[in-house]
Amino acid sequence: MIKPTKTRRQLHQELEAQIQEYLTQGGQVNEVPRGLSGRADANGPLISIFDGSGQEDRTPLPEVVAAIEARKKPHLAQKPKKRRPHKKVILDDFGQPLRWEWVEE
Template sequence: MKPTKTRRELHAELQAQIDSFLQEGGSVNEVPRGLSGRPYAQAPLMSIFEGQSQEDRTPIPEVVAAIEARRKPQASLKHFKPRPKKKVILDDFGQPLRWEWVEE
């Protein structure tokens, strides 16, 4: 199994990659603080929920029925007996003596 790298090792590796990039002639563009990436930064944010409403959707009853049938599989499993459970038998002082299988 390969040992995981520590934070210091990851930080040193990342710093080495940055230094290598800068030494090969790469450059980093600095963005002034407060500058937005939106085209119209002064305009209010547009809602992603504008457009079609829920009334325009097409109902698919067979898909909904299939999903509901998968949600309730317990109705067909009621004829199975529950599995026995292990129960500890204690002596008069509360010390464990043995385990027994108990059907509840």
């Protein structure tokens, strides 16, 4: 059984009830001025998390990659894939299923 999802209104009411409960038990909310940042140097630019140069020189090795891929699945590359018949549903004009048929494709 799927649990019913809560609406935005229900989530908002739950959050509001939790806030009121926190405040009635003596909790306190500190006012923070608008635009104040939590970063140590808020006036400077953001620090990049990526160090080093942009793109490194790389040697393309497509023949090596192809050889590795061929070794992974040698039996699949040699045998042709044999198709087996499968069941296909036949629908009427209204999209309702009528019957099943075996089809070889």
